[in-house]
Amino acid sequence: KNEVEQSPQNLTAQEGEFITINCSYSVGISALHWLQQHPGGGIVSLFMLSSGKKKHGRLIATINIQEKHSSLHITASHPRDSAVYICAVGDSNYQLIWGAGTKLIIKP
Amino acid sequence: DTAVSQTPKYLVTQMGNDKSIKCEQNLGHDTMYWYKQDSKKFLKIMFSYNNKELIINETVPNRFSPKSPDKAHLNLHINSLELGDSAVYFCASSQGWGDQPQHFGDGTRLSIL
Numbered sequence: 001k002n003e004v005e006q007s008p009q010n011l012t013a014q015e016g017e018f019i020t021i022n023c024s025y026s027v028g029i030s031a032l033h034w035l036q037q038h039p040g041g042g043i044v045s046l047f048m049l050s051s052g053k054k055k056h057g058r059l060i061a062t063i064n065i066q067e068k069h070s071s072l073h074i075t076a077s078h079p080r081d082s083a084v085y086i087c088a089v090g091d092s093n094y095q096l097i098w099g100a101g102t103k104l105i106i107k108p
Numbered sequence: 109d110t111a112v113s114q115t116p117k118y119l120v121t122q123m124g125n126d127k128s129i130k131c132e133q134n135l136g137h138d139t140m141y142w143y144k145q146d147s148k149k150f151l152k153i154m155f156s157y158n159n160k161e162l163i164i165n166e167t168v169p170n171r172f173s174p175k176s177p178d179k180a181h182l183n184l185h186i187n188s189l190e191l192g193d194s195a196v197y198f199c200a201s202s203q204g205w206g207d208q209p210q211h212f213g214d215g216t217r218l219s220i221l
Contacts, residue, residue: 033210043151043198043212086151096141098151
């Protein structure tokens with residue numbers, strides 16, 4: 001079993017839909033990261049959180065430390081949101097453990 | 109201005125050669141990283157480095173070595189390149205270790221012939 005599990009692996013939705021991507025982890029963490037990788041390959045850090053909830057524009061990230069679970073939400077999704085979304089956790093040994101990513105496609 | 113820059117963007121070379129990929133960050137961060145993204149798009153950390161400590165992923169062959177001339181640079185040297193080294197390599201930086209946001213370079217696509 002992977003230490004960081006993301007679901008779903010692939011997600012296709014229509015423009016305007018509310019999107020949720022989930023991340024579960026099994027290790028003790030110092031922080032959890034959500035990153036975005038566009039088809040061109042560049043990686044952008046979206047959020048880093050260790051508790052509660054963060055919001056940036058149409059993106060919202062939440063984390064429940066007790067349940068070892070985080071979600072990334074996208075409101076009013078747009079085709080430009082199409083990308084791979086990656087969850088990664090920083091553990092107490094300064095290692096970053098990555099999920100396999102969720103490929104999101106938003107159709108106009 | 110690019111925050112984390114990698115060069116070259118593309119690298120095509122023969123098996124057995126030695127090559128380097130350069131990474132520079134102008135964010136004043138104290139920690140830099142190298143990642144390998146394999147054909148299945150998994151991102152695997154290779155090295156984490158700051159001015160005090162180098163952490164090596166034990167699965168990384170010793171043909172790979174990081175070199176840091178100063179805090180703003182972390183170059184990746186690869187000796188005796190093998191076909192399996194073909195991948196996209198990403199450099200990143202952060203202030204502090206794994207509990208801080210990381211800023212990524214655009215990646216270097218390495219192809220071994």
